[in-house]
Amino acid sequence: MNHEVVEESVRTILKELGEDINRPGLLKTPHRVAKAYEFLTQGYRKKIEDVLNGAIFEEKYDEMVIVKDIDFYSMCEHHLLPFFGKVHIAYIPNGKIVGLSKLPRIVDVFARRLQVQERMTQEIADTLDKYLAPRGVAVVIEAYHMCMMMRGVQKQNSITTTSAMHGIFSEDTRTRSEFLNLIALKRI
Numbered sequence: 001m002n003h004e005v006v007e008e009s010v011r012t013i014l015k016e017l018g019e020d021i022n023r024p025g026l027l028k029t030p031h032r033v034a035k036a037y038e039f040l041t042q043g044y045r046k047k048i049e050d051v052l053n054g055a056i057f058e059e060k061y062d063e064m065v066i067v068k069d070i071d072f073y074s075m076c077e078h079h080l081l082p083f084f085g086k087v088h089i090a091y092i093p094n095g096k097i098v099g100l101s102k103l104p105r106i107v108d109v110f111a112r113r114l115q116v117q118e119r120m121t122q123e124i125a126d127t128l129d130k131y132l133a134p135r136g137v138a139v140v141i142e143a144y145h146m147c148m149m150m151r152g153v154q155k156q157n158s159i160t161t162t163s164a165m166h167g168i169f170s171e172d173t174r175t176r177s178e179f180l181n182l183i184a185l186k187r188i
Contacts, residue, residue: 001034001037001038001041003031003034003035003038006030006033006034006037007030007031007033007034008030010029010030010033010034011030014026014029014030039112040073040075040112041075041112041113041114042112043108043109043110043111043112043113044112044113046109046112048106048109048127048131051102051105051106051109052098052102052106052131053102055098055099055101055102056096056097056098056099056131056132057096057097057098057099058095058096059093059095059096059097060095061093061097062092062093062094062135063092064090064091064092064175064178064179064182065090065091065092065093065097065100066088066089066090066179066182066183067088067089067090067100067103067104068086068088068089068182068183069086069088069187070086070087070088070089070103070104070107071084071085071086072084072085072086072087072107072108072111072141072143073111074110074111074112074113074115074117074120075113075114075115076114076115076116076145076146076147077114077115077116078116078147079146079147079151080114081145081146081147081150081151082146083115083117083143083144083145083146083147083160084143084144085141085142085143085144085159086141086142086143087104087107087124087139087140087141088138088139088140088141088142088183089103089107089124089128089137089138089139090136090137090138090139090169090179090182090183091128091132091134091135091136091137091138092134092135092136092167092168092169092175093132093134093135094132094133094134094135095133096132096133096134097132098128098131098132106124106127106128107124110123110124110127117141117143117145117160117162118162120141121139121140121141121162121163121164122139122164124139124164125137125138125139125164125165125166126164126166129166129167134167135167135168136165136166136167136168136169136170136171136175137164137165137166137167137169138163138164138165138166138169138176138179139163139164140161140162140163140180140183141161141162141163142159142160142161143159143160143161144158144159144160145158145160148160
């Protein structure tokens with residue numbers, strides 16, 4: 001990312017908003033914004049293979065594996081405002097399992113891009129399907145969107161929920177229900 005280009009763009013935005021870019025509180029703002037956007041979009045510069053780092057293992061386990069309440073923070077591609085919440089992931093292995101810490105890392109790869117929640121949900125599910133070839137994958141995301149809370153309809157308590165169900169989770173209502181019931185349970 002070219003920091004000088006981003007910084008100049010931020011100065012232009014500040015001027016257009018009617019701000020004095022030379023006032024003390026704003027002098028370093030363009031630099032801080034450039035660094036923030038670089039961090040918030042680091043998912044573009046990450047490869048799933050590097051994130052997995054060989055942590056896929058042969059295992060005969062064939063029951064549901066769930067990691068729930070994975071915190072994430074992302075940026076809406078429509079307004080460049082944050083959206084944030086929880087991701088719940090399940091898969092049923094078909095001879096392969098993944099190191100549990102890799103699931104939140106996969107979430108971060110996709111969350112740290114300009115996003116829409118619907119696409120992010122699907123990208124996480126598709127990635128697990130591709131690398132694990134499980135019997136099924138389920139991903140549910142629950143999020144608050146600042147573009148709905150701060151502007152537009154200004155609804156502070158609205159939660160957006162999206163899901164992607166592959167394999168047995170889309171084919172078998174009992175398996176889907178088990179997953180949804182388990183993620184609804186309160187934390188330990």
